[in-house]
Amino acid sequence: MPEVDPNIVVYFNGQYLALRDAHVGILTHALHYGTGVFEGIRAYWNEDDGQLYLFRAVEHYERWKQNCGILRIDVPLTAEHLCEVTIELLRRNAFRTSVYVRPIAFKSAERVGVSTDAHDSFAVIALPFGEYLHSDKGLHAGVSSWRRIEDNAIPARAKICGAYVNSALASDDARRSGFDEAILLNESGHVAEGATCNIFMVRKGALITPPVTENVLEGITRDSIIELAQRELGLSVAERPVDRSELYVCDELFLTGTAVGVAPVVRVDHRPVREGSIGAITRDVRRLYFDAALGRLRAYRKWIIPVRPPQQEAEPASVAEVAVV
């Protein structure tokens, strides 16, 4: 990963400021106890259009605010207002490349003691970001010996900072063992998801993915793939528990997420998925997803917000204005 430029503009405590000037104290509650909730949003640079498209930002901010509610963290802006902040942030940074946006809200009291109070802060950071997993030739995934966290311990459906220890342990183990990504099972032994992504398999021409009650993050890419597969490819999609051994006998396998996009898996636990090459349905789904994210599909322009104003000197438009394209 390239070094992060300390001069990039971030949004913190209600202000736009340089990353080098945005600090938290060493006693901050979230640093000690993991009491933060983050989000990950992509903006895709389309060279032909000379435009940066923010992908499903309203849905991401709505999920973030709901999940902040689990930890009773208050984010005092609406999802639409947060989109406007993000557009302004991207414009101030004048990015002409694909970007990852990282909102984070956290318990900010500086003291010792695990019980929470009403001191909350949030920030939005945007960084130039290319491919997260180099998946063009397909990935080798390994089933982790770490189990996915249970809903009654730390809800996996929210991107709670402390919960990502689970992903970090699995991901580190997987990479040290020579895999590209970890697949986690839940305590029932069913497939849950990847360390940073949801999972889909293809069997007999249908898509199958674990339901949201199997300790998975309710992925927005997952939701996009389900809609694209059903509406554009006429595929049936089943949300049902998945056994580990189904990964070894399925026809195709792929991972989905804001960071990974749609990443084909061609080997699992040293076994090839079918012929060990990327399957036709995975290719179609992947192409559709990136076409939608890059603004090439008219029917899915509802998912994107163009960031750059028609004339660079124009005032930032409101989300209501820019969302209708």
Ligand SMILES: Cc1ncc(COP(=O)(O)O)c(C=O)c1O
């Ligand atoms: C554990 C986990 N599962 C799934 C996902 C995919 O979610 P989304 O598609 O909303 O990015 C992510 C990534 O954010 C994740 O961290």
